[in-house]
Amino acid sequence: MKRRITPRRSGSVTAEPRRPAAAIGKTTRAEQLRRQLADEILRRGLPPGASLDETEIATRFNVSRTPVREALRQLAASGLVESRPHRGAVVAQPSFERLTGMFEAMAELEAMCAGFAAERMSPLERRDLEAIHEELRMLSHDGNPERFHDVNERFHNAIYAGSHNDYIADLALATRVRVQPFRRAQFRNLGRLATSHAEHDRVVVAIMRGDRAGAALAMRRHIELVRNEYEIYAVSI
Amino acid sequence: MKRRITPRRSGSVTAEPRRPAAAIGKTTRAEQLRRQLADEILRRGLPPGASLDETEIATRFNVSRTPVREALRQLAASGLVESRPHRGAVVAQPSFERLTGMFEAMAELEAMCAGFAAERMSPLERRDLEAIHEELRMLSHDGNPERFHDVNERFHNAIYAGSHNDYIADLALATRVRVQPFRRAQFRNLGRLATSHAEHDRVVVAIMRGDRAGAALAMRRHIELVRNEYEIYAVSI
DNA sequence: CGACGGCGCATTGTATGCAATTCGCGCCAG
DNA sequence: CTGGCGCGAATTGCATACAATGCGCCGTCG
Structure with a gap:
């Protein structure tokens, strides 16, 4: 050739x-x-x-x-x-088992970040997080899935950074990237946008309270719901 | 040249x-x-x-x-x-902060593996883990640091595998490898060998009971003690 | 005497040709 | 007709030549 x-x-x-x-x-x-x-x-x-x-x-x-x-x-x-x-x-x-494992890992890693963030975020970081959260609330009403997706990433990145542990943040981000090709475009319908925002809300409230366990739990549940959406998608391949 | x-x-x-x-x-x-x-x-x-x-x-x-x-x-x-x-x-x-973060991540990842292992290990895997644990007990008496180190790695690897999540196991192993160059030879003295075995024992007991939270907690403490040893080392550079 | 700029050297980045391995395909034997 | 074997084509792996970049040194100028 x-x-x-x-x-x-x-x-x-x-x-x-x-x-x-x-x-x-x-x-x-x-x-x-x-x-x-x-x-x-x-x-x-x-x-x-x-x-x-x-x-x-x-x-x-x-x-x-x-x-x-x-x-x-x-x-x-x-x-x-x-x-x-x-x-x-x-x-x-990846095999179905490995993909499931990656989602589980993502849930745990994000929960870990949220837990640390609850304890360690500076006041400024907390304000920024709330601002992003508010932006997401408005976008979930406007219903712009494209922008929602971008700002959603900023939301999660802010929590990674809030963990004040760059290594864990790297792991969480890398895992998120690796599962990315297997997540379907979830924010098609407004319902999912609103649901996502409600789940985020619990995370934010817990972080603001400095409630490590609560933040971790809320984030874990959030990611696990994402995973459920995925499983439907996987089956429908 | x-x-x-x-x-x-x-x-x-x-x-x-x-x-x-x-x-x-x-x-x-x-x-x-x-x-x-x-x-x-x-x-x-x-x-x-x-x-x-x-x-x-x-x-x-x-x-x-x-x-x-x-x-x-x-x-x-x-x-x-x-x-x-x-x-x-x-x-x-890595900078001191990043190294600290890596140790923290290792503690959390190993704790995660131990927690999952408590819930998921098969009876055979549990028996194997106990066998390795017993081997470590004998080595801690004999006081062969070289072999102890090898078998210790097998112990942790068995728990990684017991999590039944290859992706998390990979993350834990990769993290362990990355901090390896910064861990001093810890098993010089018999005291550390015996202490390590005692910490392992709590982990094993919790895993055998299927006590996820207990296993995670015991493992986190074990790794954090390892980290303390490291910090002494780091300062003495 | 110190600082700045240009030049040469050392080292990494890229292109290209050759070697080695893998896999498909046809052929022959059973 | 089927299964195994050997051969060839295609693709990756490695070596080497060349290009470009960064760095230090030296000279000159302020």
């Missing part, structure tokens, strides 16, 4: 000086590829099980196989991709 | 046919390197902060830079190594 269209190396007096826009990627090609591929996986442009041919990807992005390989290896290490020696890489497709 | 001593590629009628012993590594070179480097880091042959020069490592292991780079990237993804673009890689040297 031909490797590329424009020979970019020597000469190359094309309109494309060397890199299309030097400002686009301020890091290495491998890093850009990693982000791009991760993004496509999370947006389900690359569904679970899709094969990731090194040469094909290299051609598609107009780079050599080397940075593609690095990107794939890093994605494999982060769990979004599964790779077996000499047999190529595919978008990760 | 010269890349290698024997040009291995063409000709190479040396005593070393191609790979020293084909049976040694049944996987790729990058994977072998990853294991070898991880092992050296965990055994503190490569202490935190040590720089990992690609060319130097390639020369040392008599391979090209390509698999070295892959190994380093994977180690970076697993957290044992920190790497910045164009600036090389070093053995990870």
Whole structure:
């Protein structure tokens, strides 16, 4: 298979000086590829099980196989991709049991963060959390699922940060990312938006009270409800 | 710097046919390197902060830079190594705050595993756990720190497995590995061995009773005591 | 005497060619 | 007709050459 269209190396007096826009990627090609591929996986442009041919990807992005390989290896290490020696890489497709385990882990990790946040959040952080929560309340009325989803992520991220434990926050975020391809778009209907907000409310109230156990419990229940939604989805595949 | 001593590629009628012993590594070179480097880091042959020069490592292991780079990237993804673009890689040297966070996370993750194990372990798994526990009891009397350390790892691994949640088990194990370079050899004195066994005993009793909260609590306390030992060590650096 | 800028060196990032392994496919034997 | 075996094509793994970036050193200027 031909490797590329424009020979970019020597000469190359094309309109494309060397890199299309030097400002686009301020890091290495491998890093850009990693982000791009991760993004496509999370947006389900690359569904679970899709094969990731090194040469094909290299051609598609107009780079050599080397940075593609690095990107794939890093994605494999982060769990979004599964790779077996000499047999190529595919978008990760965990078994049902493992996916269930990941949701359970997410529930526990988020509960852990919420519990720590209840004890450790600064007054400023608490105000910020309440602000995000209020924003979600309004969005749940307006019924803008797209924006709700974004602000919902900010809500959970604020709680991760409030745990004042970056390592646990990293674990929680990584787990959230890994299950992302398997969560269906949940915020289609206003009902789910309102329900989600009500669940959040219990979490926020507990955090504001400094009630560690209550915050953890409320968050665990919230995530477990999310998981239930997922199971319906999984069955309907 | 010269890349290698024997040009291995063409000709190479040396005593070393191609790979020293084909049976040694049944996987790729990058994977072998990853294991070898991880092992050296965990055994503190490569202490935190040590720089990992690609060319130097390639020369040392008599391979090209390509698999070295892959190994380093994977180690970076697993957290044992920190790497910045164009600036090389070093053995990870987390800040004191982050290390504290990692210990806290380990306590919570192990407690989580112990709690699930109390509810989910099969009768066979329980018997195996008790057997390991008994082995540790004898070793704590004999006072063989080396073997005690190995069996201690088997003890904790048995509890990870007993959680019946591979994902959480992976997180717990990964965290344990990442703090490994910062734990001092704790089992020098018999006192610590006996204390550790006593703490384990509470965990085992709770698990046998199916007491989830009790098992989690006992394990959390056990790990926190380990952490205290660490803090003394950290200060004494 | 100190600070700033340019230049050379060392090191990492990328491209490309070759080697090795895997898997499909056809062929032959039972 | 079926099952096993060997061969070839395709794909990944590794080596090497080249490019680009960051860093330190030195000289010059304020």
